[in-house]
Amino acid sequence: MAEHVLLIGGGGREHAIARALEGSEARRASSSRTESDDGEVDLYACAGNRNPGIARLATEFETLETTNPKAVREYAEAVGATLAVVGPEAPLEAGVVDELEDAGIYAFGPKAEEARIETDKAFQRRFMAEHDVPGCPDFETFDDVDAACDYIDEYDGDLAIKPAGLTGGKGVKVIGDQVTAEEGKAYVSESDYDRIVLEERLVGEEFTVQAFVADGEVRTAPAVQDHKRAYEGDEGPNTGGMGSYSDAAFELPFMTESDYEEAVSIMEATVEALEGYRGVLYGQFMLTAEGPKVIEFNARFGDPEAMNTLPVLETEFLEVLTAARDGEKLPELEFASQATVCKYAVPEGYPTDPKAGAKVQADEESVARVARATENSSGEQSDPRESAGDALLYYASVDERDDGIYTTTSRAVAVVGVADSITAAEEIAEDALEVAGEEGLHVRHDIGKPDLVQQRIDHVEELRGER
Ligand code: AMP
Ligand code: GLY
Numbered sequence: 001m002a003e004h005v006l007l008i009g010g011g012g013r014e015h016a017i018a019r020a021l022e023g024s025e026a027r028r029a030s031s032s033r034t035e036s037d038d039g040e041v042d043l044y045a046c047a048g049n050r051n052p053g054i055a056r057l058a059t060e061f062e063t064l065e066t067t068n069p070k071a072v073r074e075y076a077e078a079v080g081a082t083l084a085v086v087g088p089e090a091p092l093e094a095g096v097v098d099e100l101e102d103a104g105i106y107a108f109g110p111k112a113e114e115a116r117i118e119t120d121k122a123f124q125r126r127f128m129a130e131h132d133v134p135g136c137p138d139f140e141t142f143d144d145v146d147a148a149c150d151y152i153d154e155y156d157g158d159l160a161i162k163p164a165g166l167t168g169g170k171g172v173k174v175i176g177d178q179v180t181a182e183e184g185k186a187y188v189s190e191s192d193y194d195r196i197v198l199e200e201r202l203v204g205e206e207f208t209v210q211a212f213v214a215d216g217e218v219r220t221a222p223a224v225q226d227h228k229r230a231y232e233g234d235e236g237p238n239t240g241g242m243g244s245y246s247d248a249a250f251e252l253p254f255m256t257e258s259d260y261e262e263a264v265s266i267m268e269a270t271v272e273a274l275e276g277y278r279g280v281l282y283g284q285f286m287l288t289a290e291g292p293k294v295i296e297f298n299a300r301f302g303d304p305e306a307m308n309t310l311p312v313l314e315t316e317f318l319e320v321l322t323a324a325r326d327g328e329k330l331p332e333l334e335f336a337s338q339a340t341v342c343k344y345a346v347p348e349g350y351p352t353d354p355k356a357g358a359k360v361q362a363d364e365e366s367v368a369r370v371a372r373a374t375e376n377s378s379g380e381q382s383d384p385r386e387s388a389g390d391a392l393l394y395y396a397s398v399d400e401r402d403d404g405i406y407t408t409t410s411r412a413v414a415v416v417g418v419a420d421s422i423t424a425a426e427e428i429a430e431d432a433l434e435v436a437g438e439e440g441l442h443v444r445h446d447i448g449k450p451d452l453v454q455q456r457i458d459h460v461e462e463l464r465g466e467r
Contacts, residue, residue, distance in 0.1 A: 002040055002041060002042045003040065003041055003042070003082050003083055003318065003322065004042045004044060004079055004080050004081050004082045004083070005021055005041055005042070005043055005044065005081070005082070005083045005084070005085065005318070005321070006044045006045070006046065006072075006075070006076050006079060006081040006083070006084040006085070006105075007021070007043060007044070007045040007046075007054065007058070007084075007085050007087065008045075008046055008047070008066050008072060008084060008085065008086045008087060008088075008091055008096060009047050009066060009086065009087025009088045009091070010045070010047025010048060010049045010050070010051040010054060010397070011047075011051070011087065011088065011303050011396045011397055011410075011411070012303055012304060012306075012307055012344070012394040012395065012396035012411065012413075012414045013087050013088070013300075013301050013302070013303035013304070013305075013306040013307065014045070014047065014051065014054060014087035014088075015051060015053040015054050015307075015394040015395050015396070016301075016306045016307045016310040016311070016394055017085055017087060017301070017306065017310065017317070018043060018045065018053070018054045018057045018058065019053075019057065019310065019311075019392075020310040020311075020313060020317035021041050021043055021057075021085075021317055021318055022041065022043070022057055040318060041318055042059050043057055043058045043059060044058055044059055044060050044061075044062075044075075044079040044081065045057075045058040045060075045061045045062070046061070046062040046063070046064050046066060046072065046075050047061075047063065047064075047066060048063065048064070048065060048066060049063070049397055049398065049399045049408060050063055050399055050400040050401075051395050051396070051398065051400070052395050052398070052400040052405055053364060053393075053394060053395035054395070055400060056364075059079075060079060062075050066088070066090070066091045066094075066096065067090050067091055067093075067094040067096075068094070069091075069094055069095050069096045069098070069099035069100075070099065072091065072096050072099065072100070073096075073099045073100060073102075073103050073105075076100055076103065076105050077103060077105075081100075081105050082105070082106075083105070083106055083107075083108070083321055083322070083325060084097075084100050084105055084106070084107035084108070084109075085107070085108050085109070085321065086107055086108070086109035086279070086300065087300060087301065087303075088300060088303075089115065089118055089119060089166060089298065089299060089300055090166065092109055092110060092111075092112065092115040092118075092119070092279075092299050092300065093112060093115055093119040093166060094112070095111070095112040096109075097109045097110060097111045097112070097115075097279075098111045098112055106324075106325040108214075108278065108279050108280075108321050108324055108325070109278070109279040109280075109299070109300065110277055110278060110279045110299045114274060114276070114277050114278075114299070115299040117270075117274065117277075117281075117297045117299055118166075118282075118296070118297055118298045118299040118300070119165065119166055119299070120164055120165065121162050121163070121164045121165075121197045121296065122141040122164040122195055122197050123164075124296065124297055125139045125141065125197055125199065126141070127273070128270070128294065131269075131270075131273035133266065133269045133270050133273060133294075134265075134266055134269060135262075135263075135266045135285070135291075135292055135293045135294045136293070136294060137199045137200040137202055137293055137294075138199060138200040139197055139198065139199035139200070140197070140198050140199075141164070141195065141196070141197050141198075142195065142196045142197075142198065143194060143195045143196075145188055145189055145196075148188050148196050148198060149185045149188060149189065151198055152175070152181055152184055152185050152188070152198065153181070153185075155198070157200065157201065158174070158175045158176030158177070158201035159174075159175050159184070159198045159199065159200065159201055160172060160173075160174045160175070160198070160199050160200070160201050160202070161173045161174070161175065161179075161184050161187060161188060161196060161197075161198060162196065162197040162198075162199065163191065163193035163195070163196060163197075164193070164194075164195035164196065164197055165193065165195070168240055170237065170238050170239065170240070170351055171193070172238060173187050174201055175201065176201055177201070178237075178238075202286035202288055202293050202295065203286070203288060203289075203463070204286045204287045204288040204289070204293075204459075204460065204463055205225070205254050205255075205286070205287045205456050205459055205460050206225060206226070206228075206284065206285065206286055206287075206295065207223045207224065207225050207252055207255065207263070207284075207285050207287060207292075208223065208224045208225070208226060208244075208282060208283065208284050208285070208302050208305050209221070209223055209224075209260070209263045209264060209267060209282075209283045209285065210224070210280055210281070210282045210283075210301055210302060210305060210306075210309055211264075211267055211271075211280065211281045211282075211283070212280060212320050212324070212330060212333070213271050213277055213278060213279060213280070213281050214278045214279075214323070214324035214330055215278075215324075215327065215330075216271060216272065216275075217329065217330045218264075218267060218268050218271050218281070219320070219330050219331075219332070219333045220250075220264050220267065220333075221309045221313070221333065221335065222246045222247065222249070222250045222251075222308075222309065222312070222335055223246065223247075223250060223251055223252050223255065223260055223263070224244050224245065224246045224252075224302065224305040224308045224309065225244055225245055225246075225252055225456070226241040226242075226243070226244040226302065226304060226305060227241065227242045227243050227244065227444060227447050228241060228242070229242070230242065230346075230350065230351060230442075230444075231444065232444050232445065232446040233446065237351055237352055238351075239346070239350065239351045239411075240303060240351070240410070240411060241302065241303060241304050241305075241344070241411075242343075242344050242346070242443075242444040242447065243304060243341070243342050243343040243344050243414070243443075243444055243447035243448070244302075244304045244305050244307075244308050244341075244342045244447070245308065245339065245340060245341045245342070245422050245425070245426070245447065245448040245453075246308040246309065246312075246339060246340045247339050247422055248337045248338055248339045248420060248421065249337070250335075252456075253422070253453055253456070253457055254287065254453075254456040254457045254459070254460040255287060255460075259287055259291065259292055262291055262292050263283060263285050263292045266283065266285075266292065266294060267281060267283045270283070270297065278324060279299060279300065280298075280299070280300050280301045281297060281298075281299065282297065282298035282299070282300060282301065282302050282305070283297055284296045284297070284298070287460060288463065289463040289464055289465075303396075303411075304342045304344060304414055307340075307342045307392075307394050307414055307416050308340040308341075308342055308416070309335075311340060311390070311392060311416060311418055312335045312336040312338050312340060312418065313333065313334075313335055314334040314335060314336055315331050315332075315333045315334050316331075319331050320333075336418075338418050338419060338420060338425075339418070339419060339420065339421050339422040339424070339425045340416055340417065340418050340425055341416065341417045341422060341425040341426040341428075341429045341447065341448035342414050342415070342416045342429070342447075343414065343415055343416075343429050343430075343433060343443055343444065343445070343447055343448070344396070344411045344412075344413070344414045344443070344444075345362075345411075345412050345413050345414070345415075345433065345436070345438050345441035345442070345443050346410075346411045346412055346441060346442050346443075347407045347408075347409065347410075347412060347440070347441060347442070348440060348441065348442055350409070350410070350411070350442065354409040354410070355407075355440070356406070356407055356408050356409045357406055357407060358406065358407045358412075358439075358440040358441070359404050359405065359406060360395075360398050360404075360405040360406065360407060360412055360413060361436070361437045361439075362393055362395075362405075362413050362435075362436035362437060363393070363436075364392075364393045366435050366436075367391050367392065367393035367415060367432045367435055367436055368390075368391060368392065368393070369391075369435075370391035370428065370431045370432045370435050371389035371390050371391040371417070371418075371419075371428050371431075371432075389417065389418065389419040389424065389425075389428050390416075390417070390418040390419075390428070391415065391416070391417055391418075391428050391429070391431065391432040392415065392416040392417075392418070392432075393413060393414070393415055393416075393432065393436055394413065394414045394415075394416065395412075395413055396410065396411045396412055396413055396414060397409075397410035397411055397412065398412050398413065407440075407441070412441055413436060413441075415429050415432035415433050415436055416429060416432075417429035417430075417431075417432065417448075422448055422450075422453060423448075423450055425448065426447075426448035426449055426450075429448065430445070
């Protein structure tokens with residue numbers, strides 16, 4: 001019998017999850033699916049926005065408030081869900097997994113209490129310190145504005161100012177980078193955040209490691225580098241992430257294999273201390289002169305990082321989920337040795353003053369044809385089926401209405417290039433953007449370009465005293 005899988009969330013990350021449930025992109029590119037595969041998953045989806053990409057893959061798509069656990073449960077019961085996958089953090093914080101579990105439905109995601117590793121940054125830092133998890137920067141937590149401001153005055157060095165609760169990745173201000181100490185104090189005083197974490201500013205290059213976790217087992221994916229800042233050259237405000245890349249190896253070009261392994265061991269220590277955690281654990285690291293340090297943990301796939309990782313996952317995603325649910329050993333994960341570059345097109349003004357309501361023209365089929373055309377015109381690949389390239393389009397926070405697809409105030413569509421090298425993947429992503437159309441949207445074209453990747457390599461070499 002087919003599994004009835006309920007996918008919760010309507011962004012680019014969830015579109016990538018929906019595709020992975022249909023069968024991994026890499027596998028689909030190299031072999032055609034057999035008839036018998038088709039019966040394995042009946043996908044049902046719910047989100048606040050109608051994501052056209054997910055809606056097309058799903059048997060049914062319901063628009064509902066995903067932070068309302070009762071509403072999600074009702075829908076899950078109505079469609080006879082045998083499994084659920086939660087994409088975003090807000091439903092985790094709201095207790096959707098707890099509610100589904102009460103209904104006897106296994107959800108791949110942590111319960112609200114365990115999701116605090118993401119949803120409460122003060123808890124997260126204290127947890128790391130109490131359990132001696134390596135890679136934790138110096139930190140203090142505050143619920144009093146004056147005490148926090150005094151600490152900023154007295155601290156010898158720069159600090160990162162972090163609201164303890166969820167802010168969609170946009171709440172952190174780093175002194176000495178984005179703000180001065182005075183601006184930092186004004187930010188703390190004027191904000192209505194009731195709890196603040198102040199921690200040592202980490203200097204280095206950021207990277208993400210995502211892991212599938214169940215019953216104490218940890219299966220990690222290749223590292224990814226996201227780009228938080230809104231504008232090219234890492235300028236402007238922090239966003240949810242403007243785009244990201246991964247390499248054909250597990251580590252990124254500015255990392256050594258042992259940097260990657262050190263990050264994995266930090267994640268394993270965290271999972272051991274968390275006891276009973278299930279779902280995706282996302283470790284965000286800063287590769288400093290002293291090695292990887294933890295910037296934060298998330299209790300879910302990254303967005304955009306899921307769009308780098310899931311297209312190259314060759315192991316059946318469904319197999320991971322059913323093993324976790326059934327208490328079986330998680331399968332070892334296979335990834336295609338291919339690089340990926342993801343670029344988001346976001347509404348003009350995002351994230352501070354985003355203009356919603358623009359019509360989105362992009363369609364999946366025309367983007368999918370891009371890579372093949374690229375390969376053919378270069379003449380280097382004789383057999384397009386063996387071409388190293390794929391171009392993918394993911395819909396994010398857009399809304400499908402009767403007369404078309406419209407932007408909301410958040411990230412709109414993402415393109416992903418998959419190829420043998422980061423450079424080739426980047427070129428495919430750019431070709432895909434041209435076909436998808438960027439009118440009224442903003443893109444960071446520098447993501448994944450050789451210059452920017454080289455800057456990351458130079459930065460780490462400099463920190464390590466190798467230049
Ligand atoms: P977060 O919401 O914790 O992911 O933080 C958002 C961004 O703020 C990160 O991607 C980093 O660029 C930056 N950041 C957070 N914590 C630190 C830190 N301790 N030192 C330097 N930058 C940081
Ligand atoms: N890309 C950052 C996040 O998903 O939190």
